[in-house]
Amino acid sequence: MTTSPARHLIASLLGIIALSLIATLVATTLGPASERILTVFFISLIAVVGMGLYSGNSGILSFGHLSFMGIGAYVSGLLTLPAQMKMATLPKLPDWLAGTETGFLTAVLIAVLVTSVVALVVGLALNRLEGSAATIATLGLLIITHGVIIGWRDVTRGSQSFFGVPRETTLWAAAIFCILALITARLYRDSVSGLRLRAGRENAIAASAVGVNIRKERLIAWVLSAAIMALSGALIGHFLGAFSPKKFYFADTFLLLAMLIVGGMSTVTGAITGAVTITLVTEVLRRFEGGFNLAGLEMPAVFGTTQIGIGLIILFAMFRKPEGLAGLKELEERFFPAHKLGAAAQGAGDTVKNVDPAPLEGKNLTMRFGGLVAVKDVSITVSSGEILGLIGPNGSGKTTLLNMLSGVLAPSEGTVLRGNTDLTNAQPYEVANHGIARTFQNIRLFDTLTVYQNVLIAALSTNKGERATQRCEVAIRAMGIGPHAGSDANTLSYGDQRRVEIARALACEPSLLFLDEPAAGMNREETDDLMATLQKLTRELGLGVLIVDHDLKLINQLCDRIIVLNEGAEIAQGDPAEIRKNPAVIEAYLGHS
Amino acid sequence: MDIFLQQTVNALALGGTYALLALGLAVVFSIMGLINFAHGELMTIAGYVLMYCGIAGLSFVIAVPLALLASVVAAVLMERIAFRPVRNGSGATMLVTSFAVAMILQVLFQNLISTRSQPVLLPAMLSDSVHIMGMVIGVNKLAAIIATVVMLVFLDWFMKHQKTGIAMRAAAEDFAVARLMGIRANTVIAGAFALSGLLAGVAAVLWVSQRASVDPLMGFMPVLKAFIAAILGGLGSLRGAVAGGFLLGFIEIYLSAFLPPEMQEFREPIGLGIVVLVLLFRPNGLIPSATLKAEKV
Structure with a gap:
């Protein structure tokens, strides 16, 4: 059940589908380079809405979500890796896993399920912490997962590259999964659970006093967002074909968080805005990274131009628009009027159904x-x-x-x-x-x-x-x-x-x-x-x-x-x-x- | 037994460094609710000052105060330039601002100094060792422990007997009321940053004197650990930060000393797992902050 007017949801779903399809069609006409950029963009966007689904609705910033992306990538990779390849690169794999070789979609599905179970266990522990302590705990989660992936050599090849994963992620696959992830996040935001969670974000004590069990809603959002992260991880794994634990650590966490925060983490509109902005800026700055010639002036190569650029954008956003470029409302909520009261319902006034006589x-x-x-x-x-x-x-x-x-x-x-x-x-x-x-x-x-x-x-x-x-x-x-x-x-x-x-x-x-x-x-x-x-x-x-x-x-x-x-x-x-x-x-x- | 005592000395040295870092984070957090990601960069700045002093041939006795001064000044500047505009923002806003600052500083170090690890000249005395009660203890370890104790005693005195220190405690309790009592917000916050810069500087000197090198990301890992120490102890509680820092130091050193070799690869996850376990039983930390329950309903 959703809690917002149907026209909001319809408008946003149509918008999401139309935008994704148009972008995909444009990229296919522009050629392979744009297709690659757009595929990576879609995969990043899935991760950003995944992070936003939890952090935005609950108000607790998470640094740990790339753990789930990593788990998704490794689990799905282990499933689709050809059996012969496994024998060669991972000789100590348990037998049942060594013999398994599934298709791409099955692997994605299993990866999402496995990650959700892991997230449920982690979430039960994390749920005991509040606010900033919870945020730091998610940092701990990232370090723990990274440590386990590196240490568990028999299954993950440790810090070495995990390669040979079939490159199954096409632009169209990324686009379709991205549409699914965006729709899930959008619907969740205005679901009963999402609305309760947002109430808890705004005022935990008041939410609790009107019957909201905030921890339960947080756990739901946590698991759902982990599932989306796993999807993103499985896709990036099957796009790159080879990856190492470093891919799911601090550098990418910061990049994705920057997208989420610059755009505004409490809306799907914000996630899209942020992902577009940061992707564009990175693509532009990357060209300057190796030095360039400005009106005869030779500019030196500056290492890390993109990072500085992203850092400055974040600072600018925080100083000027701390809620992010998109603010607190979805685009469609700005265009279409919000709830209006319908005609007076029958029997208006019977607020109480049964009075409990016990004092x-x-x-x-x-x-x-x-x-x-x-x-x-x-x-x-x-x-x-x-x-x-x-x-x-x-x-x-x-x-x-x-x-x-x-x-x-x-x-x-x-x-x-x-x-x-x-x-x-x-x-x-x-x-x-x-x-x-x-x-x-x-x-x-x-x-x-x-x-x-x-x-x-x-x-x-x-x-x-x-x-x-x-x-x-x-x-x-x-x-x-x-x-x-x-x-x-x-x-x-x-x-x-x-x-x-x-x-x-x-x-x-x-x-x-x-x-x-x-x-x-x-x-x-x-x-x-x-x-x-x-x-x-x-x-x-x-x-x-x-x-x-x-x-x-x-x-x-x-x-x-x-x-x-x-x-x-x-x-x-x-x-x-x-x-x-x-x-x-x-x-x-x-x-x- | 000998190994155990020996490792305990190591744990005290490492835990003390974590404690100083966690304290620096806690001083700022308790007053303005900012989790300062760029705290590690203060450490790195102090480290680089030590390095340049060594290159310039300055004695260590002069280099250390200069390094401390540099990190204090950097901390105050950081507050003035980056954090003042978001002072009234939410916790997340300030945290994100601080991580942007950290990112920019790291790239600047990489471009202006070097991406690689640089050696730092240390007095030969630091790498000596002394024999105490049948144990061989490195002078650097001993110095770390002594410096930690001196800093903790100083901080205790400062917070209890100095006007600024008392003002900081008042501000941590209730900033709005403290301001109504005539405490200047800018002074208290600048003071808190200066103090956290000093603590980061001391931690940097101790850190560098164990490793004799400095790199652009030097402060990142220890400060990450200090974050974890801070929630282990109880976020916003100064005594908690010290307790959490020492406990984390003990966990890490004992694990690396006594964990069987085939498990060593999982040392970090296991150590953090223990932290999680402690937090499951004490979600507000070892010594919870007093202001936690004070929210008026």
């Missing part, structure tokens, strides 16, 4: 950060159909308590229960799937995604994604942000961004909703508006709300019950009238008189 109980919750006790032995029950206020001075532990209830923090002591289900150490995405949704004090939207996509991710990732489109649109309408559906979330005003946050939480179809300072930064009218919406939601849908805010007027008018925290401990609980008279509360807010 959420936090028992004796304590949270320590080093020596600091942020929350001390607080017990809290949130039931559906009730609006519960949580107030207290700054630093009294309100948000920490909310974080423990929603799985963002694991409590140091105490338990969190929903009915019979223990949610104490549950991950946020699991909590979200138990009908609990939340918003954040500091707005956490998926900035570069549209409002529609922001909300859709939540609907897709909770309750098994049932009726996702309908839930998404109902939530957007309920919060009155329909006119902004197609805009990027970071272009909205502050108040509208808060509304998108609430819509996103509603799209999870929660039975309990946690709001962390929803009215912060809103003016009086906006706050009143919000209050009316919230009252309507609880009354009509039986939603339970836990609300943290400093606006006491809002809290007093809205809440059925209020809990007051001070210095991490509960100091009062009761209905608004009681709380207003409670001496401990007055003291906490106003001090001794």
Whole structure:
């Protein structure tokens, strides 16, 4: 299933196919030299979209992807190498492998499968690391793979050239596989998994809170991208006929990464732009490498002109366009309008399908950060159909308590229960799937995604994604942000961004909703508006709300019950009238008189 | 037992060099989130200064401070020219910028100096060895260990008692708040780069004094190892960087000493495999950075 308008996908698929075919036809008319350049270009482009599929969507730069290209090349080469050749060059090969000789396509397929399995194992380990640590770990992967290929002489001929691979990669084969790889990458970007992964890239905590298991999506993208790299490796192996481990090490990693980064790694458009730019520049600079004559001036041969050129282009791109030449949007997304809201769906308003009647109980919750006790032995029950206020001075532990209830923090002591289900150490995405949704004090939207996509991710990732489109649109309408559906979330005003946050939480179809300072930064009218919406939601849908805010007027008018925290401990609980008279509360807010 | 002690001395020497490099990376990373790929080129620059000083007939006692000065100046210039424009960019943007810088510098070394490895004149004393407790220890190894200890003590003092050092620690904790308290961003960042340049310079002197040669890619491999040491220790944590550097040194030296000969070819993959194993159990490193959990939700 895809999550973007069909016209985007159709436009891009047609574009990819047309461009590739035109380029191929032009090259065949120009002769063998251009055919060679274009074949290498296609193979590089496959690798670049492969790297982009993981790095672009997950936001984790990978230096290790050439490992998979290498594995693909060696595995497919071992399969297609003629048996006699194997006997001569690799006498110590195990018998079953020595006797095997398959066709090109079979070899490519097996190479892709084998590499995917390797990538799955590597990915499970890599998944434990985050951000920059993961990036460096991929560097480690590159060194490990290189070391294994060199050390495993009986199978790979070590650091010597692995030769005799039949040259089966024709221009047309490269073109067709390139089209396949581009389409795979394009479709993945707007698949459910791709959209979730991009949400995780934009804001990991928020993505998790709306039900996205980021690690799972990362693993999917990792394996898929490794498979594409293996394809590229198998093709380059069968194009060159001979290669050595050096081909899949730092030099080519940098070249391919340069293409990805200069073009922009979050789109397929970017991968193509980057590959074209760098290929053109390299082809031009290579001609100057041996020295040239400029208007009578003899220029000396400069070794490494191409590298300097690429280095300068990267610097220029980073200084001027850090997102790459193509930016963050696919070409077709710029030309065709994004999602518009369809006509109001039937039964608009039934956001919640079944209300889970079980209350959420936090028992004796304590949270320590080093020596600091942020929350001390607080017990809290949130039931559906009730609006519960949580107030207290700054630093009294309100948000920490909310974080423990929603799985963002694991409590140091105490338990969190929903009915019979223990949610104490549950991950946020699991909590979200138990009908609990939340918003954040500091707005956490998926900035570069549209409002529609922001909300859709939540609907897709909770309750098994049932009726996702309908839930998404109902939530957007309920919060009155329909006119902004197609805009990027970071272009909205502050108040509208808060509304998108609430819509996103509603799209999870929660039975309990946690709001962390929803009215912060809103003016009086906006706050009143919000209050009316919230009252309507609880009354009509039986939603339970836990609300943290400093606006006491809002809290007093809205809440059925209020809990007051001070210095991490509960100091009062009761209905608004009681709380207003409670001496401990007055003291906490106003001090001794 | 003797071999074991002997190898332990080697491991301390190598691990100390990794630790200094990893520290240099960590100082910069903890403040601005930049993984500096061009750190190795600072090492190479210091190496070339040593080489030219040797050719010019300068004494090693003068050559070493000059080499350190050169890498400090190069680090500060690098920040000013290449990294300031991307200071507020994402981690990936800065990392990519640094690799472009590294690539350009490598090609420049190859064109302006030589593509080949060049010999460096070292004082004869460095290749002597001394007998301690029945072990024969190379003076260069001993010097490496002593230099590492001196640098670590200096750094500890600097970070705890010097105004700039304290400012750097504050900036690593929360740069925005540190700036609100009146700490100048440019000073702190330039200071961090100067410090990382100094550490790279010391590491380069130690590295060159073991090998007596320098080539355009000299800094590449050791800094790659230092990256790995830095995540092994805990990215952004200074103590972690030291721990990771030493642990990686120990892993490498013991493997090369005690791995059976038929496995030696797989030394590197096995060593990194052990690192991965450690990380599987401690994904945030041996001594995780304190700021990891501090993100406000």
